[in-house]
Amino acid sequence: MESIKKRIEDLRKEIEYHNYRYYVLDDPQISDFEYDKMLKELEKLEKQHPEFYDENSPTQRVGGVPLKEFKQVRHNIPMLSLQDVFSFEELRDWDRRVKGEVEAEYVVELKIDGLSVCLAYENGVLKTAATRGDGIIGEDVTLNVRTIKSVPLKIGYPYALEVRGEVYMPKDAFEKLNIQREEMEQPTFANPRNAAAGSLRQLDSSITAERKLDIFIFNVQRIEGKSFEKHSEALEFLKSLGFKVSPERIVCKNIDEVIENIEKLSQIRGELPFEIDGIVVKVNELNYREILGQTAKTPRWAVAYKFPAEKKKTKVKDIIVQVGRTGAITPTALLEPVRIAGSTVSRATLHNEDYIRQKDIRIGDSVIIQKAGEIIPEVVEVVFEDRDGDEVIFKMPSKCPECGGDVVREEGEAALRCTNISCPAQLKRSIIHFASRDAMNIEGLGPQIINLLMENNLIHDAADLYYLKFEDIVNLERMGKKSAQNLIDAIERSKGNDIDKFIFGLGIRYIGSKAAKNLAKYFKKIDNLLKSSYEELIQVEEIGDKMAQSIISFFKEEHNKNLIEKFKNAGINFELLEKEDNKNKIFEGLTFVLTGSLSRYTRKEAESIIESLGGKVSSSVSKKTNYVLAGEDAGSKLKKAQELQIKIISENEFEDMIRGVV
Known part of the structure; x- marks a missing residue:
């Protein structure tokens, strides 16, 4: 038994070492095959010998049981935000204010575009990880941060240590995630920062684990048993403990050196594997930071120089259209490839016919493009002075490019739609939607497998999935016995979903x-x-005229009636599942309206919490509204609530209600 325990401990140490080489140093020493072999051996031994379980084992980085809500964490040291400057003149003004107090040197660092977190270690073990929140109170995201493989779960420092870092999503992981979401017809993330924030704040940490997040540590917040004279020394110490510290750390003697290095770093911005939106400049001497102090929100010893949005000129070679799940026909500009904000752009969505007309975009036009949120290409304007008369006015098609069916533009809508419900493009995307996580959640049934099934004439609609047999798919390309059986099992499991999943699907x-x-x-x-x-x-809550008409039209369609019958015959659950619910329904009978940007929850998370506690969430304020949960930049809903004298609550008050304080 001792030999097994030793083998488990040796494997854990070796795997963590290779994690450090791969995820922190970016210098792997073994192949993926060798790494996977070790990890599988460890997983097998831990399964056979649960008495040797360790929550800090590298096998435990896959995510745990979904949370009902995030707990609050009060920061020992406030997590302040930085003052932004947008020109070298403003930067020199800041330098003059600093030099009026102390003769400091500076450290220049990349401003990673992500989500700030604080990691707290005790006795060399990661205890808590919290988001910045409002700077005083954040959210406990420990389970999610544990899935980030560059975060050390154990360090060789036995005293209390708190560090601050930036969780981010690498560019390649972001692009893959958005491609996947596009294929599933889910909303795409505007930029890597939003993707990182959304991924880190998942209540289900297994989803976070799938999102390939990373982190850079950029500050020692609190440390016992040791002190430093300079920030640069503290970062080197953190690096020696195995942290992935802030890259491109440059010590500068004066503001001229700072500006010189900002100009150099701005040139390599596009080549970095992660997004930066500026450069951070900090006073290096830690005792000077105490002298300079801080305002209520920002330190006076640091500043963030923000990059201007990069724009480039290119040419519209052609405009094509694509058909979505609902039949919407979306125009896309094919561009002469141009490198902008770190990647080559060759296409940009033009949204709809009105967008093209408003900007007067023509085939052959020179246009200025930029990346919205530094990632999504968009046409900013046409360079009209470049026109030579050969440009071609684009016309939206009168027939669907996929099936030749009629297209219509309904009153009040900007999009053209194909009216043929059997359109192949719509069918494929409707099946992708049906199998997606928020709908029937058929694990393993992604766009590629759906393509494979359609190409082999095994499915023609979503209901056909439930008539597939193991022998139908086992010999298909990329399948095999295990994959085929897993897919059949996942399809079978989905039959028992509650009916809201089916209706959405x-x-x-x-x-x-x-x-x-x-x-x-x-x-x-x-x-x-x-x-x-x-x-x-x-009469159904939040079902209005347009939605009601859409439901009636859907179920009147003969094809859809036949499809429903096909689902029923396949054994899909058609009734609301009776669930045993012992939760404290403290919001029973209460209606909430959410407005503004919440700092601790996504809109969907806040809605889920309210509903889980028996409350209802409405999209509009009325006399029936009991509470309006207001975040930053709240607009007309807040004003209406004030007019109707409806109780307006902050996030702190909301969390007090959850805990039963109010």
Whole structure:
């Protein structure tokens, strides 16, 4: 038994060493095959010998049990934000203010575009990881941070240590995630920062583990048993402990050297594997920081120089159209390739016909493009003086480019739509949507497998999935026995989903996951929903005229009726599942409205918490509203709540309510 324990400990040490080489130093010493072999051996031994379980084992970085909500963490040292400057003149003004107090040297660092966190270690073990929050109180995201492989779970320092870092999503991981979300017809992230923030704040840490996040540590917040004279020394100490510290750390004697290095770093910005949105300049001497002090929100000893948005000129070679799941036909500009903000851009979405007309974009035009949020290409303007008369005015098609069906533009809408419900492009995307996580969540059924099944004429609609047999798919390319059986099992499991998942999966226009839940609660059976009238539908919470008409039109369509019958015959659950619910329904009978940007929750997370505690979330403020949860930049809803004298609560008050304080 001792030999097994020793083998487990040796494997853990060796795997962590190779994690450090790969994720921190970017200098792997073994192949992926060798690494995977060691990890599998460790997983097998730990499974056979649970008595040797260790929460800090490298096998435990895959995510744990989903949380109901994030706990609050009060920071020992406030996590301040930085003052932004947008020109060298402003930077010199800041330098003059510093030099009026102390004769300091500076450290120049890259400003990683991510989400700030504080990691706290005790006795050499990671205890908590918290988001910045409002700078005083953050969210406990320890389980999620543990999935980031460049974060050391153990360090060779036995005293209390707190460090601050920036969690980010590398460019290649961001691009892959957005491609995946596009294929699933899910909203894409605007930039890597939003993607990182959304990924780190998942209540299910296994989702975070899939998102390939990384981190750079850029400051010692608090340390016992040791002191430093300079910030640069502290970073070197952290590096020696195995932290992935802030890259491109440059000590500068004066502001001229700072500006010189900012100009150099701005030139390599596009070549970096992660996004930066500026350069941070800090006073290096730690005792000078105490002299300079801070305002309520920002330190006086540091500043962030922000880069201006990069723009480039290129030419529109052609404009093509693509057909989405709902039949929407979206125009896309094919561009002469141009390098901008670190990648080569060869296409940009033009959204719809109105967008093209408003900007007067023509085939052959020279245009100025930039990356919205530093990542998504968009056409800013046309260079009209470059026109020579050969430019071609683009016309949206009168027939669907995929199936030749009629296209229409409905009143009040900007998009053209294909009216053929059997359009191959719509069919493929509707099946992708049906299998997606928020719908039927059929694990392993991604766009490539759906393509494979359609190309082999095994499925023609989503219902056909439930008639697949093991022998139909086992010999397909990229399948094999295990993959085939896993897919069949996943499809079978999805039959038992609650009906809101099925309703959302049908892809009825205007019906999102929340509306699907409301319909499921009200009608309780799919058959009841099928027979529902307009008058009944508008009685359902948040189902308005347009949504009701869309539901009626969907179920009137003969093809859709046949599809529903096909699902029913396949054994899909068609009734609301009765769930045993012992939760404290403290929000029973209360209606909330959310407005503004919440710092501790995504909108969806806040809604889930309210609903899990028995409350309802409405999209509009009325006399029936009990509370308005207001974040930053709250707009017209806040004003209406004030007019109606409805109770307005902050995030702190909301969390007090959750804990039963109010």
